Amino acid sequence: MIDADTNAAVRNNADWCAAVLRSHGLGYTFEPRAWRSAGPTPPYYPEAITLRPGATVADVLPAKAVKDSFATLDLAPHGYTELFAAEWIHRPATPATGDAERVTTADALAEWQRAWHGRDDEPPDVFRPALLADPSVSIMAVRDGGALIGGFAFNRTGAVAGVSNLFAAVPAGLPRVWAATACGVPLVGYETGADLDHARAAGFRTAGPLRVWLRLES
Numbered sequence: 001m002i003d004a005d006t007n008a009a010v011r012n013n014a015d016w017c018a019a020v021l022r023s024h025g026l027g028y029t030f031e032p033r034a035w036r037s038a039g040p041t042p043p044y045y046p047e048a049i050t051l052r053p054g055a056t057v058a059d060v061l062p063a064k065a066v067k068d069s070f071a072t073l074d075l076a077p078h079g080y081t082e083l084f085a086a087e088w089i090h091r092p093a094t095p096a097t098g099d100a101e102r103v104t105t106a107d108a109l110a111e112w113q114r115a116w117h118g119r120d121d122e123p124p125d126v127f128r129p130a131l132l133a134d135p136s137v138s139i140m141a142v143r144d145g146g147a148l149i150g151g152f153a154f155n156r157t158g159a160v161a162g163v164s165n166l167f168a169a170v171p172a173g174l175p176r177v178w179a180a181t182a183c184g185v186p187l188v189g190y191e192t193g194a195d196l197d198h199a200r201a202a203g204f205r206t207a208g209p210l211r212v213w214l215r216l217e218s
Contacts (some may be wrong), residue, residue, distance in 0.1 A: 005090040006208040008051040011161040014049045016155045019137050021045070023130040034059040041065070043124040046212065058080065058132035064215045071209040080213040086192035089204040093186050099181040103139040103151075104132060112141055115148050115169040142180045149173035152181060163189045178202040 014035040016064060020042060020076050021028050027038030035048045047063035054069040057078060061067045071085070103109050103117040106129040117123030131137055138154040150173045152166040168174040178198060181187060190210060191199045200206075 003207050005186075006070075006088050007190065008157070008160045008186075009068070009088040009090060009190065010049070010051060011089050011205060012056065012157040012160055012188050013067070013069075013164075013190065014051060015136065015157045016153070016162050016164060017041075017049065017156055019131065020126065022134065023128045025130075031059070036063065042125050044126065048162075061163075062215070066097075066213040066215075068211040068213060071211045073211075073213070075213045075215075078215075080215045081214045083214045084192055085155055085209060085211050086190045087196055087209055088190045088207040089188065089196070090207045091187045091201050091202070091204040091213070093184055094182040094203065096184045097180055097182045099176065100142050100147050100152075101141040103141050106132075107214065109139060109147060112151050112188060113138060116165060118165045118169070140180070144173070145178075150177035150180075152177065154183065160186045160188050163187050174198060174203075 011043055014030070018028050019033065021037060024042055026041065027039070029036050030140055033050065033052045035036050035049040037053055046065040046067040047084045048060040049062065055073070057073055057075065061078060062072070066080065105130070109127060109129055109132060113123045113127050126131040127139065132139065136156050140152050140154060142150045145211055149170050150168040153164050155162045161183055166177060168177050179202070181202070
């Protein structure tokens with residue numbers, strides 16, 4: 001039986017991807033077993049997400065990037081390679097810390113996106129100002145003496161909030177950024193590698209595996 005927290009995390013992540021697509025003026029559909037974009041998506045975002053463990057290969061083909069939310073599909077015979085594996089995560093509600101501020105302007109979002117990108121070159125076109133007007137989304141910044149030291153994104157689905165795109169502009173800021181995710185409601189998301197270790201240290205438990213597949217160019 002699939003954990004209820006896993007289902008909440010899967011649906012919340014699909015809702016987050018939908019919000020990002022809306023901010024770009026792009027379409028999508030929620031089908032019975034999969035979420036599908038209407039076309040190419042912004043960088044790092046899938047074109048299909050399975051919503052049920054019973055989803056089949058036919059539910060996601062021919063999407064270029066697929067989030068296999070329950071790690072049940074074998075897409076290799078169809079020209080895909082596994083980009084990475086990860087774990088859904090869940091943390092019960094904890095008291096809000098008030099240590100993060102909401103990003104509300106295009107200029108502040110541009111600053112946030114540059115810090116999220118973490119390099120000197122121009123960041124990819126992912127987070128657009130229209131996202132700030134979405135009532136289900138909060139882009140959050142953590143500051144120290146006015147300096148941006150990290151941030152993350154929240155999106156609400158029912159009784160849970162998804163946390164994603166968490167970053168620390170300075171390594172020493174990472175524990176503070178994780179602590180700032182406390183918001184008074186249960187949190188869901190996914191992480192892998194060292195980021196998963198940091199999430200566990202911040203009180204998250206794992207709630208099931210997922211895989212992301214990328215279709216190889218012919």
